[in-house]
Amino acid sequence: MTKRFTLITLVLSTMVAFLVGIIIAGGVSRTPVVSSEPVNKPASDKPRAAAGTPVGVVNFADIAERINPAVVNIDSASSRPAGRETSRLTRPDDLLDNPRDLDTPRQGSGSGFIIDREGYLLTNNHVIEGAERITVTLADGRVFRGEVVGADPAIDVALVRIANAVNLPEAPLGNSDDLRPGEWVCAIGNPLGYVHSVTVGVVSFIGRKLFDQSLDDYIQTDAAINLGNSGGPLINSRGEVVGINSAISPRASNIGFAVPINQAVAILPQLKAKGRVSRGFIGVTLTDVTPGLQRALGLSVAEGAMIQDISPRSPAERAGLRPYDVIMQVDSRPVVTNEELIRDISARQPGSVARLEVVRDGRRQTIQVKLAERPARGEEFDSSIGLERPARPSPRPPDAQPPLGVAVRELDRAFVGRQEIPDNVQGVLVARVEPTGAAHQVLRRGFVIMEVNRKPTLSVADYERIVGAARPGDVLAFYYYDPAIARRGLVTVVVD
Secondary structure: OHHHHHHHHHHHHHHHHHHHHHHHHOOOOOOOOOOOOOOOOOOOOOOOOOOOOOOOOOOHHHHHHHHHHHEEEEEEEEEEEOOOOOOOOEOOOOOOOOOOOOOOEEEEEEEEEEOOOOOEEEEOHHHHOOOOEEEEEOOOOOEEEEEEEEEEOOOOEEEEEEOOOOOOOOOOEOOHHHOOOOOEEEEEEOHHHOOOEEEEEEEEEEEEOOOOOOOOOEEEEOOOOOOOOOOOEEEEOOOOEEEEEEEEOOOOOOOEEEEEHHHHHHHHHHHHHHOOOOOEEOOEEEEEOOHHHHHHHOOOOOOOEEEEEEOOOOHHHHHOOOOOOEEEEEOOEEOOOHHHHHHHHHOOOOOOEEEEEEEEOOEEEEEEEEOEEOOOOOOOOOOOOOOOOOOOOOOOOOOOOOHHHEEEEEOOHHHHHHHOOOOOOOOEEEEEEOOOOOOOOOOOOOOEEEEEOOEEOOOHHHHHHHHHOOOOOOEEEEEEEEOOOOEEEEEEEEOO
């Protein structure tokens, strides 16, 4: 016992002495690693990371230095007045001399980037649209007249060429399909006239729908994009152009959108050959088959593109396609989502024939459709039709909430006349949607509900009978008509 006590005392004394020595010496410091290489070893050929910069961090300073010479400033002028569309989104386009006076001649500034040594450059359609004179200024100060080779308003891309230019720098093009949310990108352009400004951010989202729900596939980024950035490149961490900066949200800072470069590259041959883009068109509005739709409608398939609406006198109408048809294949290629079908049809030339495999009422059949040319935006329907306030519904007890939070009334002749409702649209009018109801996110006041689970709702009694029979957990499919855009659609609601 005495020996053990003596041993413990000795160990404790040694530890105390060691700690006291450290305190006296002024603390602990790490021993430097001694290199086994000679001190005068030549520096490596690889660039050294900046002090304090972790190895592997993207150096956008080097990327901007390489790409900047290929970025150009585009000035456009026209003697015609400039107009602007009102939207929750804005094209970060032309700087008007007097933005308040839309009757003044149009003078604007945007950006672009050179894609080859022949003088072709890409920009946005809205930068050069209606321009009578285009001036292109390179980063080295050279100034050239630009000529519009072709433009595609549908995805807001334009191809411009500058002639008689030599030693042109090129911006390398990347693959926008490889982008992922969270990936670092930078934008270069001429915001507010501050030429060759560089901003950095990340990809926030892939595939945003902004202006055209069928064709849009925008890249959302928080890299700052402002007026004058339109047409400039969005660049990935490898120094490749992956997008064309095109739109911003005026209601928030650093929410910008770019056209994927793959979309632009796909139409370049048509822009060069004929100055415009022709796309196949069958004239249907589509939605994906979801578990809710499958359950509500008793579908025999779990995927595909379901037809919601058919344009009058369209190829789809002539071929005999109907609402609720589910398109499963195009020329034996499976269709999983409606976007796949839209891309497939749009990539085909008008006049070609598409062989569609369709599921109708549980049975498969093949329908051949001869494609027409896709109309320009705004030609399919009149989007300027306003939706007037419907009459107030009948008084109800304050504690009574309509089923699903949706109050409906009969479709009266006055509303039909004001909104120019087609004769073949019959149903009940949505008069109110409670913000706490189950249908708040999908139905709006002014919608005409034509069917619920494929059962016609020709009167309020029909609607209340069908909806009233639903039990909690059931899924109801509403087939409606929206007078604001003159379109039919399908939505599902889960009964609370």
